[in-house]
Amino acid sequence: ELKVEQNPLFLSMQEGKNYTIYCNYSTTSDRLYWYRQDPGKSLESLFVLLSNGAVKQEGRLMASLDTKARLSTLHITAAVHDLSATYFCAVAPSGNTPLVFGKGTRLSVIA
Amino acid sequence: DVKVTQSSRYLVKRTGEKVFLECVQDMDHENMFWYRQDPGLGLRLIYFSYDVKMKEKGDIPEGYSVSREKKERFSLILESASTNQTSMYLCASLRSGETQYFGPGTRLLVL
Numbered sequence: 452e453l454k455v456e457q458n459p460l461f462l463s464m465q466e467g468k469n470y471t472i473y474c475n476y477s478t479t480s481d482r483l484y485w486y487r488q489d490p491g492k493s494l495e496s497l498f499v500l501l502s503n504g505a506v507k508q509e510g511r512l513m514a515s516l517d518t519k520a521r522l523s524t525l526h527i528t529a530a531v532h533d534l535s536a537t538y539f540c541a542v543a544p545s546g547n548t549p550l551v552f553g554k555g556t557r558l559s560v561i562a
Numbered sequence: 563d564v565k566v567t568q569s570s571r572y573l574v575k576r577t578g579e580k581v582f583l584e585c586v587q588d589m590d591h592e593n594m595f596w597y598r599q600d601p602g603l604g605l606r607l608i609y610f611s612y613d614v615k616m617k618e619k620g621d622i623p624e625g626y627s628v629s630r631e632k633k634e635r636f637s638l639i640l641e642s643a644s645t646n647q648t649s650m651y652l653c654a655s656l657r658s659g660e661t662q663y664f665g666p667g668t669r670l671l672v673l
Contacts, residue, residue, distance in 0.1 A: 484662065493652055494664040539605070541662070549595060549620065550662055554604040 453478045453544045457553035464530050464560055472556045474523040474540035482543035483523045484550065485514050487536045494539065530560045565589070566655050566665035574671045581640040583668050585653030593656040594636035596620075596628065598649040599667075605652070611636055643672045 454477040464470050474483070482501055486494040498507045500516035500523060507514050511534065513526045523540055537557045541550040569584035587594065595610040597620075607620030609628040617628050625647060629637045636655075640647055650669050656662040 482659070486664075491669075493667045494654075496661050496663065499661050549607055549610050550656075552605045 455553040472525040484541040568665040583638040587655035591655040
């Protein structure tokens with residue numbers, strides 16, 4: 452059974468600082484997703500990572516995938532308040548089965 | 563742009579009522595999903611469907627049923643609503659190998 456673990460689950464960081472959120476998964480997969488969720492809202496797709504070594508960047512967020520280590524990271528550069536949200540990673544098991552989601556990392560960026 | 567819509571953003575129902583939550587997607591995706599999201603419990607999969615008239619149980623199907631009579635529409639039915647079904651309900655759709663898109667969510671309160 453595929454398990455997805457995110458850490459940390461809660462993160463309070465100062466504006467301007469850098470930090471990384473980690474997503475570990477337990478079995479082989481070839482697709483990993485990152486989503487953002489604002490309070491009271493739905494999930495918004497940020498990145499889809501499809502192969503080992505894949506790196507994608509959007510603004511202050513950069514996601515990478517190491518399929519051999521079964522690890523994805525979401526790196527935040529020079530955090531700003533607008534990045535405060537909950538971030539989920541999700542992994543696609545092999546075959547046609549639903550995504551498995553991590554529990555989410557609640558990020559709070561403070562001045 | 564993929565669009566996933568849900569019939570209501572907010573619903574208030576009484577215990578014992580039959581509740582219908584509708585989800586429509588406009589991108590001809592074969593896969594559709596219903597999740598509920600509760601504080602501290604993350605996203606939990608209720609039911610999913612890979613094709614018209616086809617359904618599969620997710621992790622927490624008890625107390626729910628679904629209907630998929632047309633490819634673009636996936637309905638979640640609470641046969642007899644109970645207070646422990648108060649939650650945020652999220653619909654999603656997916657073309658295999660691509661991004662999974664979420665609807666805006668329905669916040670259901672059962673009194």
